[in-house]
Amino acid sequence: MSATALFGQLLLGLINGSFYAMLSLGLAIIFGLLAIVNAAQGAFYMLGAFIAWMLFQYLGIGYWASFVLAPLAVAIIGMILERTLIRRVYNLDHLYGLLLTLGLFQIIQGMFVHWYGTSGQPYDYPDILTGGHNLGFMFLPTYRAWVVVASLIFCFGTWYAIEKTRLGAYLRAATENPTLVRAFGINVPMLVTLAFGGGVALAGLAGVLAAPIYQVNPLMGGNILTTVFAVVVVGGFGSILGAIVTGLALGVLEGFSKVFYPEASNMVIFAVMIVVLMIKPAGLFGRER
Amino acid sequence: MLEIAGLHGFYGESHVLHGVDLSVRAGEVVTIVGRNGAGKTTTLRAVMGILQKRSGSIRVMGTETIKLPPERVARLGVGYVPEERGIFASLNVTENLMLPPTLAPGGMTTEEIYRLFPNLKDRAKSQGSKLTGGEQQMLAIARVLRTGAKFLLLDEPTEGLAPVIVQQIGRVLETIKERNLTVLLVEQNFRFAARVSDRHYVMESGKIIDAIGRSEIAGKMERLEEYLGV
Amino acid sequence: MALEIGELSASAAKTRGIDWLGLAVGIAILVVAPFLIYPVFLIKLLCMALFACAFNLMIGGGGLLSFGHAAFFGGGAYIAAETAKNFGFPFEFALLAGVASATFLGFLFGVIAIRRQGLFFAMITLALAQAVYFLALRLPFTHSEDGIQAVPRGWLFGVVDLKDNFAMYYVTAAIFLAGYLLVARVWKSPFGQVLRAIKDNQPRMISLGYPVDRYKLMNFVLSAALSGLAGSLKAMGLGLATLTDVDFTTSIAVVLMVLLGGMGTLLGPVVGAIISVSMDDYLAGIGIPVPVVIGVIFVVIILVFRRGIVGEVVHYWRKWQARKPATRA
Numbered sequence: 001m002s003a004t005a006l007f008g009q010l011l012l013g014l015i016n017g018s019f020y021a022m023l024s025l026g027l028a029i030i031f032g033l034l035a036i037v038n039a040a041q042g043a044f045y046m047l048g049a050f051i052a053w054m055l056f057q058y059l060g061i062g063y064w065a066s067f068v069l070a071p072l073a074v075a076i077i078g079m080i081l082e083r084t085l086i087r088r089v090y091n092l093d094h095l096y097g098l099l100l101t102l103g104l105f106q107i108i109q110g111m112f113v114h115w116y117g118t119s120g121q122p123y124d125y126p127d128i129l130t131g132g133h134n135l136g137f138m139f140l141p142t143y144r145a146w147v148v149v150a151s152l153i154f155c156f157g158t159w160y161a162i163e164k165t166r167l168g169a170y171l172r173a174a175t176e177n178p179t180l181v182r183a184f185g186i187n188v189p190m191l192v193t194l195a196f197g198g199g200v201a202l203a204g205l206a207g208v209l210a211a212p213i214y215q216v217n218p219l220m221g222g223n224i225l226t227t228v229f230a231v232v233v234v235g236g237f238g239s240i241l242g243a244i245v246t247g248l249a250l251g252v253l254e255g256f257s258k259v260f261y262p263e264a265s266n267m268v269i270f271a272v273m274i275v276v277l278m279i280k281p282a283g284l285f286g287r288e289r
Numbered sequence: 290m291l292e293i294a295g296l297h298g299f300y301g302e303s304h305v306l307h308g309v310d311l312s313v314r315a316g317e318v319v320t321i322v323g324r325n326g327a328g329k330t331t332t333l334r335a336v337m338g339i340l341q342k343r344s345g346s347i348r349v350m351g352t353e354t355i356k357l358p359p360e361r362v363a364r365l366g367v368g369y370v371p372e373e374r375g376i377f378a379s380l381n382v383t384e385n386l387m388l389p390p391t392l393a394p395g396g397m398t399t400e401e402i403y404r405l406f407p408n409l410k411d412r413a414k415s416q417g418s419k420l421t422g423g424e425q426q427m428l429a430i431a432r433v434l435r436t437g438a439k440f441l442l443l444d445e446p447t448e449g450l451a452p453v454i455v456q457q458i459g460r461v462l463e464t465i466k467e468r469n470l471t472v473l474l475v476e477q478n479f480r481f482a483a484r485v486s487d488r489h490y491v492m493e494s495g496k497i498i499d500a501i502g503r504s505e506i507a508g509k510m511e512r513l514e515e516y517l518g519v
Numbered sequence: 520m521a522l523e524i525g526e527l528s529a530s531a532a533k534t535r536g537i538d539w540l541g542l543a544v545g546i547a548i549l550v551v552a553p554f555l556i557y558p559v560f561l562i563k564l565l566c567m568a569l570f571a572c573a574f575n576l577m578i579g580g581g582g583l584l585s586f587g588h589a590a591f592f593g594g595g596a597y598i599a600a601e602t603a604k605n606f607g608f609p610f611e612f613a614l615l616a617g618v619a620s621a622t623f624l625g626f627l628f629g630v631i632a633i634r635r636q637g638l639f640f641a642m643i644t645l646a647l648a649q650a651v652y653f654l655a656l657r658l659p660f661t662h663s664e665d666g667i668q669a670v671p672r673g674w675l676f677g678v679v680d681l682k683d684n685f686a687m688y689y690v691t692a693a694i695f696l697a698g699y700l701l702v703a704r705v706w707k708s709p710f711g712q713v714l715r716a717i718k719d720n721q722p723r724m725i726s727l728g729y730p731v732d733r734y735k736l737m738n739f740v741l742s743a744a745l746s747g748l749a750g751s752l753k754a755m756g757l758g759l760a761t762l763t764d765v766d767f768t769t770s771i772a773v774v775l776m777v778l779l780g781g782m783g784t785l786l787g788p789v790v791g792a793i794i795s796v797s798m799d800d801y802l803a804g805i806g807i808p809v810p811v812v813i814g815v816i817f818v819v820i821i822l823v824f825r826r827g828i829v830g831e832v833v834h835y836w837r838k839w840q841a842r843k844p845a846t847r848a
Contacts, residue, residue, distance in 0.1 A: 166387070169388055170388070172377065172379050173379075173380060175379070176378060176379060177375060177377065179339050179359070180371060180375040181388075182338075182358065182359040182360045183337050183338075183339060183359045183360075183362075183363055183371075184363055184388065184389035184390065185360050185364045185392055186360055186389075186390060188360070189358075
């Protein structure tokens with residue numbers, strides 16, 4: 001096998017891994033504050049890609065503007081859903097949150113399948129990121145390099161914002177004891193809405209980044225959701241950094257298996273999940289709850 | 290500063306406060322004493338807005354707060370030190386200290402706080418989960434002093450602490466009085482309360498059953514001991 | 520804070536014996552139905568109802584919500600179809616093979632997932648089922664997108680020709696009824712009572728010395744086996760096993776049926792299955808996207824009537840019963 005193929009697959013694995021990382025990072029933030037596993041996370045990923053595609057298709061708005069607008073739109077949609085529907089299940093068993101967001105997932109995905117069918121829509125690279133560089137051992141397409149860099153920046157930016165800033169301190173404190181944080185004069189319900197918006201915006205952003213690599217397909221959210229769930233089970237919900245590392249590592253591992261044993265590439269993450277569950281049921285970075 | 294009239298409070302189905310009336314004037318330190326389960330902590334939680342099922346009237350600095358959420362009550366300039374201290378385990382000491390937003394000008398500066406609580410400075414980078422009970426209590430008080438809150442709700446600040454630390458907290462309360470802050474204190478340790486308070490309310494079964502001024506304490510000591518079942 | 524389940528099951532457990540009148544009405548309906556409604560549609564409906572009962576066994580009994588039950592349903596369907604079509608297994612052995620494979624899968628899933636609860640259990644079962652889906656996509660005998668088609672129904676015990684839709688229907692109805700009664704029986708058994716106690720207070724049962732995980736695992740495996748039976752029966756009755764059977768949407772569909780009818784009620788899953796299968800059929804005819812409707816139903820149930828149809832009826836009936844003596848006095 002050629003080194004080019006190997007590194008190409010590894011790069012693609014790294015890209016997928018950064019999408020897993022962004023989605024599971026968003027899930028972890030939302031889970032921390034709302035104690036809800038947001039099953040609609042996959043739908044928000046798909047929405048990010050589709051909004052970018054629609055902005056171009058219907059309004060002629062290009063990639064760079066969509067890079068900002070699409071995650072923002074996803075965040076707004078998410079926050080509206082949080083305010084109107086999801087908020088109502090906070091005091092119920094956590095499974096109801098999962099079921100409710102699963103319902104929302106079905107609605108969102110179902111509407112797009114109904115309107116656009118299940119065949120993908122192409123979305124072009126931005127001009128400035130076409131082409132690539134020959135690194136000697138592999139050909140590096142510029143856009144793919146950009147995706148890796150951009151997602152790493154956003155992942156670690158999110159980590160920094162949560163661990164090192166004042167807003168992040170509010171978030172961590174509210175995860176522990178929301179009532180007391182309110183008693184200090186902080187509007188926690190608003191914080192929760194914003195965190196939900198931020199968490200789904202990460203998925204939306206991953207969707208925009210993914211749009212030119214994969215086609216924009218209404219089913220893309222469902223496909224990634226199960227994998228991301230497996231990533232979350234492997235990593236546990238304990239730490240932000242854990243979510244990022246697990247996502248990236250499993251993506252790369254998946255890339256590797258595509259080179260050596262392509263038939264099993266879909267299975268490898270689930271296999272890892274099973275092994276981890278047998279050894280460390282709470283996940284690699286998780287705390288037993 | 291605080292006027293409570295006919296306050297009723299509920300935990301789920303159970304009726305906990307049965308018409309509490311009390312008032313605290315600006316600059317006073319007022320203590321609520323009473324046995325376990327009398328409703329002292331619940332009263333503070335009701336004032337703070339944490340207890341959501343409540344009725345009657347609570348006026349904080351002239352504003353009716355019976356329908357306000359906790360964050361709005363806090364914004365009026367109320368600082369809350371809960372019974373369980375509420376130190377965030379995942380935040381370090383500095384982060385815990387800096388967490389509550391500034392509510393009004395005139396709060397203590399970080400230097401002033403470190404002068405008052407020297408051991409907090411030594412432990413600035415420690416995680417909240419690593420502190421001793423005394424340090425947690427110091428930090429819980431320190432962080433509301435920073436915010437410029439004019440009215441403090443302190444829930445059993447001496448509970449479970451060594452006498453040396455209780456003395457230290459006594460000195461902190463004196464500093465608080467010197468700064469002319471108003472305090473509503475819930476306390477089981479009556480000797481501590483008697484030292485720092487201007488007045489006392491005695492609570493039993495969700496009601497205020499007696500009020501004792503500072504000058505009357507000596508004469509009413511016997512009655513108080515009876516109330517508290519000491 | 521708990522799931523609103525088990526309302527009826529608790530009382531059903533108290534009443535000893537079988538509700539003979541209810542059973543007679545049920546059998547009468549099963550006997551008459553194929554003269555009014557197309558039997559093949561009824562076969563599908565009963566298979567889904569049995570599947571829902573199997574799923575309900577787990578959530579009502581153990582309080583565990585699985586998102587991966589399609590693996591057992593579809594796994595059973597594939598094995599039954601394969602053994603009947605290509606190994607020449609007779610009807611009843613094909614069913615047995617399907618059930619056995621689902622039981623095995625259920626055991627594997629259970630061993631891996633049973634130590635986690637709630638949200639994580641749901642996510643793990645979903646991920647495991649997805650792994651089974653990929654297997655079905657890749658393995659040669661499942662024929663990927665085409666599935667296994669034109670599965671011969673064969674003869675029951677070599678005597679009854681199941682090519683006849685009525686014969687096939689009555690066999691399906693009998694198996695469904697047996698499955699339903701089995702669930703009811705398990706519920707009333709000491710085993711079922713231990714499961715309910717675990718659901719209510721797991722730490723207490725552990726401290727009492729019950730092997731909690733083993734109880735939950737047994738229940739899970741039983742639920743998987745019954746799901747496999749439903750899937751095998753469907754594969755034989757409709758003559759095909761496809762990727763849809765192991766798909767995530769099938770896992771969701773069964774959650775919906777049970778949620779709609781009422782989690783933990785005996786009759787709820789049947790009611791949910793009837794409504795859900797009829798709705799699918801109707802909606803497919805007029806071109807409204809089914810997933811959207813399913814999603815809307817999910818949202819409405821969770822926000823408005825979490826007990827499900829049967830659960831709500833029982834709840835209000837109880838309330839009304841409780842109030843009646845007071846109004847009389």
